[in-house]
Amino acid sequence: MGEMHEWSLAEALVTSLSRYAEREGISRIVEVDVAYGELMELDTEIFEQAFASMVKGTPLEGSKLVLREEEAKFICNSCGHVWDFKEAERQVDSGGPRIVEDGGGLESPLHLMPGLATALIRCPACGSRDFTLERGGDLRVERVVVER
Ligand SMILES: [Zn+2]
DSSP: OOHHHHHHHHHHHHHHHHHHHHHHTOSEEEEEEEEEEGGGOOOHHHHHHHHHHHOTTSTTTTOEEEEEEEOOEEEETTTOOEEEHHHHHHHHHHHSOOEEOTTSOEEOHHHHOGGGHHHHOOOTTTOOSOEEEEESSSEEEEEEEEEO
């Protein structure tokens, strides 16, 4: 996905938290706890750099950023079966399309293109393609520590 992914996510986070602080009359945010879905393949180092450079001059300046990876969870809309990314990955490994690299090696498409994952996944219990990605595909603020 490249660095743009991390920068635009960090910008969205800093912008929404700055607005939140302004609205609530909070002078300083000292800590932000963020959960990110494993399907995002977030580069935490780039994300932290982007965050640190964007918080200057905002109520978030000097705040501590805590990142936690969140496991993906799929729910079948047909039979209600719940499964995780590891199970989805095994399923794709055993029957999904393969991508052959120049050297002739084989890679699971899930590792190369996480965005493709949902197109390849079926419910392991009933085979339906009608499922919901309950979590693991987005960024979520779990907690902010503030000073008024
Ligand atoms: Zn199912």
